[in-house]
Amino acid sequence: MDYTPTPSQTVGPFFMIGFAGPLLISHIAAPGVPGERVKLVCTVFAGENQPVNDALIEIWQANAEGKYNHSGDPQEKPVDPSFLGFGRQGTDDLGVCVFHTIKPGRVPANDGSLQAPHLVVGVFTRGVLQRLPTRIYFAGDPANDSDPVLALVPAARRVTLLAQPVPGEPETWRFDVHLTGARETVFFDI
Amino acid sequence: MTSPAKPPVITPYRRLDPKTQPPLLYEPYRASVERAPRKPLILLPQTLSEITGPVYGHGDIQATDNDLTRQHAGEPQGQRILVTGRVLDDAGRPVPHTLIEIWQANAAGRYIHKADRNAAPLDPNFSGTGRTLTDAQGHYRFVTIQPGAYPWGNHPNAWRPRHIHFSLFGTAFATRLVTQMYFQGDPLIPFDPLLNAIPEEKARERLICKFDPNLTEPDWALAYRFDVILRGREATPFEGQ
Numbered sequence: 535m536d537y538t539p540t541p542s543q544t545v546g547p548f549f550m551i552g553f554a555g556p557l558l559i560s561h562i563a564a565p566g567v568p569g570e571r572v573k574l575v576c577t578v579f580a581g582e583n584q585p586v587n588d589a590l591i592e593i594w595q596a597n598a599e600g601k602y603n604h605s606g607d608p609q610e611k612p613v614d615p616s617f618l619g620f621g622r623q624g625t626d627d628l629g630v631c632v633f634h635t636i637k638p639g640r641v642p643a644n645d646g647s648l649q650a651p652h653l654v655v656g657v658f659t660r661g662v663l664q665r666l667p668t669r670i671y672f673a674g675d676p677a678n679d680s681d682p683v684l685a686l687v688p689a690a691r692r693v694t695l696l697a698q699p700v701p702g703e704p705e706t707w708r709f710d711v712h713l714t715g716a717r718e719t720v721f722f723d724i
Numbered sequence: 725m726t727s728p729a730k731p732p733v734i735t736p737y738r739r740l741d742p743k744t745q746p747p748l749l750y751e752p753y754r755a756s757v758e759r760a761p762r763k764p765l766i767l768l769p770q771t772l773s774e775i776t777g778p779v780y781g782h783g784d785i786q787a788t789d790n791d792l793t794r795q796h797a798g799e800p801q802g803q804r805i806l807v808t809g810r811v812l813d814d815a816g817r818p819v820p821h822t823l824i825e826i827w828q829a830n831a832a833g834r835y836i837h838k839a840d841r842n843a844a845p846l847d848p849n850f851s852g853t854g855r856t857l858t859d860a861q862g863h864y865r866f867v868t869i870q871p872g873a874y875p876w877g878n879h880p881n882a883w884r885p886r887h888i889h890f891s892l893f894g895t896a897f898a899t900r901l902v903t904q905m906y907f908q909g910d911p912l913i914p915f916d917p918l919l920n921a922i923p924e925e926k927a928r929e930r931l932i933c934k935f936d937p938n939l940t941e942p943d944w945a946l947a948y949r950f951d952v953i954l955r956g957r958e959a960t961p962f963e964g965q
């Protein structure tokens with residue numbers, strides 16, 4: 535038998551009919567989930583500054599203790615069954631989608647050190663035949679300097695992975711995804 | 725800086741062969757010229773963040789979610805079909821209890837989406853969306869209708885072959901897959917830049933479902949088989965560095 539993995543195809547322009555409903559999740563963390571509250575405003579651009587109004591962003595993250603709600607996380611830390619850590623939204627006419635969550639704790643790296651707080655992200659859009667995996671880190675977090683994944687990224691491009699605090703708007707962070715152009719976001723081959 | 729006593733044991737998911745997957749940039753697919761990233765992807769050795777991922781339970785699925793012909797008062801127009809198969813990993817092991825979502829055009833080739841400008845009728849009895857979980861052996865089954873082909877603006881007189889969009893999570897962030905299933909013998913297949921972006925013919929054939937006379941239900945519905953293979957894990961764990 536041939537068990538080569540099935541090829542990917544683009545999500546196309548009409549995925550919202552498939553993803554509308556209970557699995558379209560903006561509130562990753564309900565009020566009361568422990569952790570520093572984060573309102574994450576994501577905008578997707580193509581070219582230099584063309585908003586992409588038909589992109590899908592998926593987010594996966596650990597809880598405030600740095601523990602994933604998944605059987606593959608061996609850490610002896612509690613999970614809150616009400617916090618899955620998954621979010622999914624489509625962008626609007628301005629290329630924007632918003633997530634309400636908490637800042638994750640530090641997750642172990644493969645060498646036993648700790649990764650900086652981060653969200654893993656999948657970007658899907660018409661025009662792109664695969665999912666684009668990226669990460670969101672938090673600008674100004676001192677742990678970024680020793681993060682082993684950020685260290686894989688050329689220094690000049692690391693800024694594309696940093697959410698920036700929005701001045702005057704408490705708890706609000708902005709993350710821009712540039713599919714192409716001079717500020718092209720770092721995407722990973724995982 | 726505090727460190728955990730011992731590094732986590734990571735058994736990564738095997739990497740994909742690029743000949744079996746579409747590239748990001750494929751000029752005949754015009755939108756990829758506008759939107760495909762140009763800089764090389766950065767190779768990321770999988771960590772705990774990539775080998776975990778969201779898992780859904782039965783509570784998220786309604787009983788009729790896998791039957792797209794029973795979501796309205798009346799039956800939709802079109803040829804009733806069953807689409808059934810298994811979700812397996814690359815060693816042939818079943819992927820149990822995993823979420824599959826589908827969406828598709830109606831029999832006339834029209835999506836129930838505000839951005840669909842195709843001059844074909846909507847069907848008040850068809851939404852074109854379904855979801856299900858695989859069973860313990862990785863089996864799934866949808867009841868739907870044969871979607872129509874539809875025109876799109878990619879090139880002069882461009883038509884998409886009939887297809888159903890599939891979305892699967894699998895066991896981890898690393899196994900997430902969004903794809904499209906096509907139908908055997910569709911005359912539009914040789915002209916479709918999305919399918920033909922995949923370099924190997926054998927790989928393209930993996931997206932084409934097969935008519936199955938044994939699963940076809942007499943006097944009721946034609947049946948097609950479509951198995952989905954997700955990335956599987958390496959044989960040995962990666963421990964520390």
Ligand SMILES: [Fe+2]
Binds near residue numbers: 546
């Ligand atoms: Fe489609």
